[in-house]
Amino acid sequence: GQQLNQSPQSMFIQEGEDVSMNCTSSSIFNTWLWYKQDPGEGPVLLIALYKAGELTSNGRLTAQFGITRKDSFLNISASIPSDVGIYFCAGRPSYNTDKLIFGTGTRLQVFP
Amino acid sequence: EPEVTQTPSHQVTQMGQEVILRCVPISNHLYFYWYRQILGQKVEFLVSFYNNEISEKSEIFDDQFSVERPDGSNFTLKIRSTKLEDSAMYFCASKPTGMGTGELFFGEGSRLTVL
Numbered sequence: 001g002q003q004l005n006q007s008p009q010s011m012f013i014q015e016g017e018d019v020s021m022n023c024t025s026s027s028i029f030n031t032w033l034w035y036k037q038d039p040g041e042g043p044v045l046l047i048a049l050y051k052a053g054e055l056t057s058n059g060r061l062t063a064q065f066g067i068t069r070k071d072s073f074l075n076i077s078a079s080i081p082s083d084v085g086i087y088f089c090a091g092r093p094s095y096n097t098d099k100l101i102f103g104t105g106t107r108l109q110v111f112p
Numbered sequence: 113e114p115e116v117t118q119t120p121s122h123q124v125t126q127m128g129q130e131v132i133l134r135c136v137p138i139s140n141h142l143y144f145y146w147y148r149q150i151l152g153q154k155v156e157f158l159v160s161f162y163n164n165e166i167s168e169k170s171e172i173f174d175d176q177f178s179v180e181r182p183d184g185s186n187f188t189l190k191i192r193s194t195k196l197e198d199s200a201m202y203f204c205a206s207k208p209t210g211m212g213t214g215e216l217f218f219g220e221g222s223r224l225t226v227l
Contacts, residue, residue, distance in 0.1 A: 035218075040221075041221065042218035042220045043218045044218070048215045088154065099160065099168055099170070100155075102156070105154060
């Protein structure tokens with residue numbers, strides 16, 4: 001089946017640093033979504049991308065929908081302690097499905 | 113801000129028992145979903161539901177699973193005879209718009225532990 005490979009698996013950074021993570025697939029996706037999950041809670045939507053090449057920001061977060069439609073990245077600028085959590089990319093493989101395929105997650109730890 | 117609510121937050125059950133997980137989606141949403149997350153793993157799609165019927169289901173969603181919208185507000189997931197490997201966090205989600213569009217809003221999850 002379709003898979004999303006997310007990297008890195010985990011990151012340990014200092015507060016104030018910028019962070020970059022990405023998601024790749026061998027197949028095309030029509031929608032890319034980035035979610036954050038805190039321990040014991042559900043995923044919370046950060047950014048949604050609907051067109052190839054689209055670059056969207058949400059505060060300190062910026063995400064892009066790759067031109068090939070097979071990848072997406074998420075950048076976090078000037079990280080703060082509350083950025084700690086697991087970040088998941090998720091893709092919708094076609095317009096004929098509502099199923100989201102989730103990536104394997106990037107665990108972010110921010111040290112003060 | 114409207115949110116998806118789920119009950120119970122944690123359920124412990126014996127293998128072979130039936131379990132019902134409940135969800136109240138956001139009130140003006142029309143599309144409903146169940147996903148699950150085994151501890152430490154990624155979130156996996158189980159089933160989507162619209163207009164009182166299943167739209168799509170994954171291979172995980174076998175005959176032991178069923179979904180129902182018994183009234184105008186609740187959306188339930190039933191596992192008929194639980195197995196050890198059903199232990200996971202189960203997330204309900206909803207969205208207002210149609211197939212292939214829009215963003216899913218997730219509940220906080222129901223943790224199921226099967227002993």
